[in-house]
Each structure stands twice: as C-alpha cells, then as structure tokens.
Amino acid sequence: MDLVAAARRGAGAVSGTVAESGPGGGESGEEVVLRTHALVKRFGGLTATDAVSLAIRRGARHALIGPNGAGKTTLINQLTGVLAPTSGRVELQGRDITTLAPHRRAALGLVRTFQINQLWPSLSPLQSLALALAGRRGTAARFWRPLGADAALAGEVESLLAQFRLTDHADQPTRVLPYGKRRLLEIALAVALRPRVLLLDEPAAGVPAAERQDILDTVAALPAEVAVVLIEHDMDLVFSFARRITVLVNGAVLTEGTPAAIAADPQVRAVYLGETVVGSQGAGFHG
DSSP states (O other), X not given: OOHHHHHHHHHHHTTTTOOOBOTTSSBTTOOEEEEEEEXXXXXXXXXXXXXXXXXXXXXXXXXEEOXXXXXXXXXXXXXXXXXXXXXXXXEETTEEOTTOOHHHHHHHTEEEOOSSOXXXXXXXXHHHHHHHHHHHHXXXXXXXXXGGGOHHHHHHHHHHHHHTTOGGGTTSOGGGSOHHHHHHHHHHHHHHTOOSEEEEEOTTTTOOHHHHHHHHHHHHTSOTTSEEEEEOSOHHHHHHHXXXXXXXXXXXXXXXXXXXXXXXXXHHHHHHHHHHHHHTTTSOOOO
C-alpha cells in the first residue's frame, strides 16, 4: 500500500476545504465530544487494547487505521458498549458512559454503523427511515399510519432519501437493492438518529468499484456538526476523508496526526511495509 500516493490523492479530492485540526481531531478549539482515558481490554493473557487515549472534537473527521489485529474493532466495541473495558473510561460530552448499555449510548448521540450491514430486508428504504425517525421521536407505535399523516416525518424521510441518493429506490425492498445502496441506507439510518458522534465501521467494505464513488461523496457530505470516526481499510477513502488519523498497532496508539504527517511517518511506513511483506505469504494487509 502506497500511503504517500493515497495521501496525495486524498489531498487533491479535498483541496481547499480542510480546516486546521486541533489535537485529537476536529477543528482547532472545538469542544471534545468523545474521549477515552487509558482504555485497556484483556482477553485472558492477550491485551487487545493497551492504554488507548483519544479525544474526538465536535465536527471531527477522524480515521482509525492499523494492520490486522491492531485492536480497531475491539476499541470501537468498547466505545459503543458492546465490550466492557478491563480498565479505563469512556466519556461522551463530559459524561462518563463506561458502564452504559449500547442503546443508552445511542440515545445520548453515540451511533455506529456496522462492517456487515444490518438492515430490515423486507422493508423499503422509505419504510426503514420512517421507522427509525418515528423511534427517535417516540412515535414508533404509530409507525404503520400512512406516512402522509405526519408532514414533518414525511419531509424528513424525503430529505434523507435525497441526501443519501436513495430516492429512486425508495419503495424497493432492501433485499433487492445494490450492495452500495444498502450501505448508504445504513448510514442514512444512523444519521436519522441525529448523532453527536458517528462511528463508521468500514462503510466501503464489499462495495463494488462502480458504486464506491457514491459512498465517498456521501461520507464527504455528512453533517458538519457531527463528529465522524472512520474505521476503514481503503486508504483512498481514509485520506480523502480524514483531517486527523490515529494509527493503532498491537492494541496501542503508535502515533496520531494529520494525513500528511501520517503518510510521511517512518514508523507508520515501516508497519505498512512489513505488513505488505507478510501479506505476500497470505496474511493480507489492511488499513
């Protein structure tokens, strides 16, 4: 993987649009909305995350990368409450959420999409979004009323369908949608919850090349006030998206910085080069 080439392509894609990043991601001076303090997760004698401390600011465009087994998924599972840390703390807007269940965290504004999409196959995008919005507004029990009976709900559904390039597929069952459209629907459902922090878990995974541009464009156009944390193997997507990148290796933070700094970092290049050599023997290389 040529990190420098990916960084150059990414810089060209967002030239003139990237603001200066502050420490920990996001815009300089913005409040920290998600913070971890020395998160440790052990499975028996294996340390999967090793004293990981992050600070994600409001409006951040922050990517987590690292080789296979670096601890990215384990870290995200601790952020979202799927796994409890062995030690350390997770804070959302200054509130300690370390012991909260995943649905409680989502209600507070910490929302995740999954590497493998989890959708209702028999519902259309229109129905899925209407159900998600009704749930957010506390009116899910009246979901099966005609959509036109609630003009505000119908308007928000229509807006989300347009934003995520789903208008032409609004009435089709999700199971027949092209895979790229299903990934867009998953992101739309997450945005429908009005998150403060959105965790994107490999949004381009499995998406055919012909459909990837929609993913790239949609991720780039996510609401500016939402902090977005991207976990992704596609370095072109990472470098076109991120204002700040954290590199995990063996469960610990190797380094953090701007895309340009990460691409030029000799430690990062050594990790990636070494993983490429291993990959030639079948282990594979990922970001």
